[in-house]
Amino acid sequence: MPLHGGKLAAKALKEAGVEVIFTLSGGHIMALYDGCIDEGIKIVDVRHEQAAVHAADSWARCNPGKIGVAAITAGPGVTDGVTGIANAWRANSPILIFGGQGPFENLRRGSLQEMDHLGVVRPITKYCDAIYETKRIPEYIELAVRHAVSGIPGPAYLEIPMDIFMGSVEDEDVFIPKIRTQPPRLSPDQVEIKNAIDILRTSERPMLMAGTSVKWSHAGPEMNRFITETHIPTYTNGMGRGSVPPDSPEFLSRSRRDALQQIDCIILAGTLLDFRMRFGQTIPANAKIIQLDMDATLIGQNRQTDVPLVGNLACSFQGLLDEMKSQSVQLDFSGWRDELRQIEVAAEAEVEAKLNSDETPIDPQRMCREVRDWLETLNDPIVIGDGGDIVATAAKILPVRKEGAWMDPGPLGTLGVGMPFALAAQLAHPDRAVVIIYGDGSFGFNGMEFDTAVRFGLPIIGIVGNDGAWGQMMRPQGALYGWDRLEGVLLNRTRYDKVVEALGGYGEHVTEPDQLRPAFERAKASGLPALINVDIRQDREYKGGIYV
Numbered sequence: 001m002p003l004h005g006g007k008l009a010a011k012a013l014k015e016a017g018v019e020v021i022f023t024l025s026g027g028h029i030m031a032l033y034d035g036c037i038d039e040g041i042k043i044v045d046v047r048h049e050q051a052a053v054h055a056a057d058s059w060a061r062c063n064p065g066k067i068g069v070a071a072i073t074a075g076p077g078v079t080d081g082v083t084g085i086a087n088a089w090r091a092n093s094p095i096l097i098f099g100g101q102g103p104f105e106n107l108r109r110g111s112l113q114e115m116d117h118l119g120v121v122r123p124i125t126k127y128c129d130a131i132y133e134t135k136r137i138p139e140y141i142e143l144a145v146r147h148a149v150s151g152i153p154g155p156a157y158l159e160i161p162m163d164i165f166m167g168s169v170e171d172e173d174v175f176i177p178k179i180r181t182q183p184p185r186l187s188p189d190q191v192e193i194k195n196a197i198d199i200l201r202t203s204e205r206p207m208l209m210a211g212t213s214v215k216w217s218h219a220g221p222e223m224n225r226f227i228t229e230t231h232i233p234t235y236t237n238g239m240g241r242g243s244v245p246p247d248s249p250e251f252l253s254r255s256r257r258d259a260l261q262q263i264d265c266i267i268l269a270g271t272l273l274d275f276r277m278r279f280g281q282t283i284p285a286n287a288k289i290i291q292l293d294m295d296a297t298l299i300g301q302n303r304q305t306d307v308p309l310v311g312n313l314a315c316s317f318q319g320l321l322d323e324m325k326s327q328s329v330q331l332d333f334s335g336w337r338d339e340l341r342q343i344e345v346a347a348e349a350e351v352e353a354k355l356n357s358d359e360t361p362i363d364p365q366r367m368c369r370e371v372r373d374w375l376e377t378l379n380d381p382i383v384i385g386d387g388g389d390i391v392a393t394a395a396k397i398l399p400v401r402k403e404g405a406w407m408d409p410g411p412l413g414t415l416g417v418g419m420p421f422a423l424a425a426q427l428a429h430p431d432r433a434v435v436i437i438y439g440d441g442s443f444g445f446n447g448m449e450f451d452t453a454v455r456f457g458l459p460i461i462g463i464v465g466n467d468g469a470w471g472q473m474m475r476p477q478g479a480l481y482g483w484d485r486l487e488g489v490l491l492n493r494t495r496y497d498k499v500v501e502a503l504g505g506y507g508e509h510v511t512e513p514d515q516l517r518p519a520f521e522r523a524k525a526s527g528l529p530a531l532i533n534v535d536i537r538q539d540r541e542y543k544g545g546i547y548v
Contacts, residue, residue, distance in 0.1 A: 049078075065218070068096070094154065212272075233337045255341075258343050426459070499531075
């Protein structure tokens with residue numbers, strides 16, 4: 001019995017444990033849909049290719065050890081998806097993207113939507129290639145997945161020309177290789193493990209920064225055992241947020257700047273010294289650096305490392321624990337931790353005093369406090385940040401109870417991830433509430449994906465902080481060039497709730513602080529994809545204790 005290329009691809013995806021693909025229909029890739037139907041792989045069709053790739057990115061984040069998959073058609077389908085691929089590249093998300101192409105037999109003749117896709121995506125993928133023989137499709141899928149999940153994970157891209165995808169082979173000629181979506185766990189050099197312990201034994205004021213590679217290494221349990229054993233003050237960034245329980249005595253969040261000014265040693269656990277750490281300049285010049293990461297190429301970037309621990313971070317933390325035990329070393333940094341805790345308590349009290357404003361338009365901090373209190377009543381919610389100002393505010397106020405409970409675009413800072421991320425999160429976790437914190441600017445990128453949520457019956461709740469501006473750009477522009485010369489940064493206070501209602505969802509417009517909690521409750525009770533459009537204060541200049 002002959003099998004076409006789409007059926008071969010679907011069989012390989014099934015072998016890889018793929019449960020869903022995200023896509024926007026196109027003639028170049030429709031053979032894949034036919035194969036997915038046979039294999040029981042769910043097809044979620046979105047309204048923009050960027051959203052399809054973002055959703056695949058989110059699926060990988062929500063399902064440790066699995067790979068996200070998107071299928072996009074040729075030409076503008078691929079170029080529309082580039083932003084999603086780039087975002088996954090910077091966030092280290094293991095995803096596989098299928099891209100269409102004109103028929104191989106007409107290669108370089110100018111087929112519809114033909115272009116050099118590989119040249120476009122090569123700089124933002126771990127692996128990209130084209131398949132020119134139908135029976136080799138499963139082989140290439142295994143190769144692409146292997147690249148995507150190995151070392152520092154990231155996107156892989158496969159181009160399949162239309163006639164190759166639709167071409168047939170006899171089933172006896174088909175070979176589906178075993179596809180592993182979790183690579184072997186590699187351990188660091190034992191000598192470096194001992195060097196790290198030697199540095200920690202002489203340290204008085206160390207700290208630990210848990211970042212993205214903690215997630216991709218599945219290192220949370222081992223890291224938390226190390227933190228508990230040593231009482232080392234610990235902070236998180238990137239996808240490391242939630243990897244340390246917020247009720248852990250060692251978890252700190254508001255004293256990082258104070259800690260960085262005093263430390264004599266820092267453990268960078270999957271934390272890059274990029275713009276978020278001022279390229280390493282936040283660390284004192286005389287502080288020792290112990291850096292844990294999954295790939296040697298990331299060690300020492302922007303700042304020389306004293307001890308490199310290269311390998312799976314779970315193995316690295318277990319190695320540190322084992323070495324402490326073998327040497328009968330007891331590390332106890334609880335005194336230093338308690339000093340920082342006093343700073344935390346004072347900072348928390350100062351922040352809490354600002355969260356109860358009754359002013360209108362609504363104070364953004366009051367909105368986020370109301371969201372925080374409401375989230376406490378929900379079952380293990382997942383929160384997605386999609387915006388600038390309002391997301392920065394929310395990130396300071398909303399606690400992250402567990403790994404994966406908060407998602408944002410990552411270091412590329414891409415706007416528009418909200419609903420695409422939420423689609424995958426709700427599909428992956430149908431029993432959990434999925435909530436998006438939006439800026440009004442970011443809603444405009446992929447707000448139409450509420451249509452997708454309605455079609456698939458996904459009760460995602462969006463909350464828009466609507467200040468009628470691109471706030472993060474408005475303030476520096478006004479300060480630099482004058483508040484009478486604002487251009488390109490002002491928006492209407494559009495009724496985005498009405499947009500969602502028109503798409504078949506639930507919408508409410510909130511203008512008073514005491515309306516917030518009831519609106520959230522009604523949105524949840526509706527059982528529909530919902531949007532609460534909140535009029536918040538537009539923060540310009542801060543004078544005399546007030547914004548003007």
